Amino acid sequence: MTSSISPLGPSDRSRSFAHMLRERVAASPDREAFRHRVGDRWESLTWQQTWDRVEQLAAGLVDLGVAAQERVAIASGTRIEWVLADFAVMCAGAATTTVYPSTTPQEVAHILGDSGSVLLFAEDHAQLAKLDRDALPELRHLAVFDDGPGAGSVTGDVLSLDALAERGRALLTREPETVKRRIDELEPERLATLIYTSGTTGTPKGVRLVHDNWTYEAAAIEPLDLIRPDDLHYLWLPLSHVFGKMLLAIQLQIGFATAVDGDLDRIVANLAAVQPTFMCGAPRIFEKVRARATMTAHGAGGAKARIFDWGFGVGVKVSQARQSGTRVAPWLAAQHAIADRLVFTKIRHVLGGRIRRLVSGSAKLSRDVAEWFDAAGLPILEGYGLTETSAATFVNLPGDNRIGTVGPPVPGTEVIIASDGEILVRGPGVMRGYHNRPDATDDVLTADGWFHTGDIGELRDGNLVVTDRKKDLIKTSGGKYVAPQKIETLFKAHSPYVSQVVVHGDGRNFVSALITLEADAVGAWATGQGLQLRTPAELAAAPEVRELLDHDVQAVNSKLERWETIKRYTILPHDLTVEDGELTPSLKVRRKAVENRYADQLDALYADVD
The missing domain is CATH 3.40.50.12780 (ANL, N-terminal domain)
Incomplete structure (x- = not known):
């Protein structure tokens, strides 16, 4: 502890x-x-x-x-x-x-x-x-x-x-x-x-x-220097x-100004008009920006695509050098300056051109996505908190952004890691209980004020790493534990063609997944291949799209332990939505609701082995 x-x-x-x-x-x-x-x-x-x-x-x-x-x-x-x-x-x-x-x-x-x-x-x-x-x-x-x-x-x-x-x-x-x-x-x-x-x-x-x-x-x-009085904040959350x-x-x-508009369809237009210096978001927003930029560059093909990939290859090397405290070699710094002029300035322009700070919360941010933004000169400071802890409980700091962690606890908050890996926090940010639910309050709040977050994690040099939700951990029939969020985050960061990935396998012989498509990205790819596929259902059923995702599954599996790898998957004919009760309003997957709704499709993946 x-x-x-x-x-x-x-x-x-x-x-x-x-x-x-x-x-x-x-x-x-x-x-x-x-x-x-x-x-x-x-x-x-x-x-x-x-x-x-x-x-x-x-x-x-x-x-x-x-x-x-x-x-x-x-x-x-x-x-x-x-x-x-x-x-x-x-x-x-x-x-x-x-x-x-x-x-x-x-x-x-x-x-x-x-x-x-x-x-x-x-x-x-x-x-x-x-x-x-x-x-x-x-x-x-x-x-x-x-x-x-x-x-x-x-x-x-x-x-x-x-x-x-x-x-x-x-x-x-x-x-x-x-x-x-x-x-x-x-x-x-x-x-x-x-x-x-x-x-x-x-x-x-x-x-x-x-x-x-x-x-x-x-x-x-306030004293963490995340945001200053002269900043302009764009609030869509x-x-x-x-x-x-x-x-x-x-x-x-702090006294900064905030531009307020929750219309998600207008985010890009609003960023161009408002030109904020500060914005917070859920990882899904940052994943979409990265996927759209990548697809646009690759869609152009030729020299533009090659320059784009070269630029981010250079940028990620510089980002990783900064993270490790290694001096950036002069030749790499010179290449990075060229990449900044040819590639990264265009990415920053999409976000209004003045962003000084981005903060991610609500769900786990992929390291690949964080490094991509850092390479483009748009560092994302990842944080962590829950409704029960008034949001910000941990956050990375300017000048000490530890990608892959959610940073140290904010001043005044204590943290311990229980023997089973659960994160417990105590401090003034912790709720005063659940309304009309003393029983539920007693389940998560100890008499001396420790709140059981339900998340699994560890501390590294005072910075918290969150692994998964305790209740979401999968135990296969072979007795191996699998953290689904790890696989889902890795997959969405790797592939611009997927919108949601729901990993399944509790009590099963192996891990499987339900996958939904990023329709615009897959549609653009299909058009480039000369395929007449327009609706999400047509795309999901196409063998060419299946082959496309097979390559992504193999690439993700290569980064996983054998028992974590996705053996089989189903492509759903539509995305998950808040309105259908498959996502929470903060865009988290309602895992049990999704598994119950698509039980037949999941059972079919195990029909010959269970």
């Missing part, structure tokens, strides 16, 4: 999230706080303008009768209104319940009912349509962001944001200290946020995060996810 800790006491942080907002506005009222899209243009809000709108909305909530510590839910994608509503909830002394817009009506009913939410901010009327009001007696009020047809300023009990702010202005005219009083009453251990774990199995559990969780995260990250929400807390602490 190994432990690591850095000091960070309660006196180093603000009293609450709302206090952080108020302090930020006082410190830099006229600086840009947020940028958001209105139609095809971007508009800005200063910190003072942000506060003015938040105070009005918070007062509107008070006027509606929302009491301190009551829960207010937000069901919406990432947009400026989500930010303003969330800030308003906490400035009213209430707590935010987060709901992904892709959440099913059944799960919405569970989350709103279990949390006891008294008001719901919905993105649009499609979100409102999920509600069964008769089954939610505590839900007293509704508000909608998109004031579309049938909404008006007030339709029945559905308020627009403007109508809610108008109520707030009226109350502030009568009682100007309303919101100030609510903020002054807040204490560090007051509930701030309920985030229901999307989970890969079972009913979602509400993670209780108090104000002290968020103020700790902000105070712990789901704000219903702990990673996105944590970034708002850090923004209040």
Whole structure:
């Protein structure tokens, strides 16, 4: 068992999230706080303008009768209104319940009912349509962001944001200290946020995060120099996810500006328009950027493809030399300068041309992907955390980026590795329990504050390496343990033609896999081969595509132990989706759901051996 800790006491942080907002506005009222899209243009809000709108909305909530510590839910994608509503909830002394817009009506009913939410901010009327009001007696009020047809300023009990702010202005005219009083009453251990774990199995559990969780995260990250006051952050991550929400807390602490837009289809266009210096993402986003750049270069063929491959060959050698602390030879440095001019500047241009820092979290980042970005002058700092630990628990540091690890613990957090390899953490970022679930809380939190993460890992020179989820480890019928995430990450990093890989084999004779295609990449390859294959189903069934993936499987298998190798696989005729319940909203595979749905296909792979 190994432990690591850095000091960070309660006196180093603000009293609450709302206090952080108020302090930020006082410190830099006229600086840009947020940028958001209105139609095809971007508009800005200063910190003072942000506060003015938040105070009005918070007062509107008070006027509606929302009491301190009551829960207010937000069901919406990432947009400026989500930010303003969330800030308003906490400035009213209430707590935010987060709901992904892709959440099913059944799960919405569970989350709103279990949390006891008294008001719901919905993105649009499609979100409102999920509600069964008769089954939610505590839900007293509704508000909608998109004031579309049938909404008006007030339709029945559905308020627009403007109508809610108008109520707030009226109350502030009568009682100007309303919101100030609510903020002054807040204490560090007051509930701030309920985030229901999307989970890969079972009913979602509400993670209780108090104000002290968020103020700790902000105070712990600030001295690490990950992001600075003059940075421009591009935020597309789901704000219903702990990673996105944590970034708002850090923004209040440090004071940088954030451009907000959760439309995944517009990421490339937004990066070109906004030209951010800082962006966080899940590994899948970085995998897609790498795959698209590689396919574009190889699709051009000839000299362009050869220069592209040569440039990244040089860049990865330089990256590996830096990682090992080896001096880069003069001849290699000269080649790298040429590669930078011919290849890497184009990659950086795709991301807006000004990126100074990228951070990856939510799932394991492949070493190959990390080295590819590092070669291009776009180092990715990988971190690790869970909803139950308020996101950032470990993170690599600028100037000491240990690719293949998730870095050291953030200041104030302790870590030990249990005898079975499970990662345990303790510190101010750890949740205060699961809402209404003392039994589930006792399963993961010890009496002395150690949280069982459910992940397997090890410490190397104080830096954490995460291997896999404890519950996902496969034991073949031959008694060999296999970490599926290791194989899946390796495969997706190697092949630009695959979107998802789900490794299977628990209790089986050998390891198999379900594979989905990166349709655009495989479609472009097929066109280049003169094949008339258009739909994902046609591509999945084509023997030529099967032969293409056979080469990738062999290449990946060559890097694995014999018992880890993929012996057989099935190509699914469509990708996995959040809507079908195969992925969580943070794009993690719901392994059991996928295995249950495709049980017949998996059984067929073992039909002659089981």
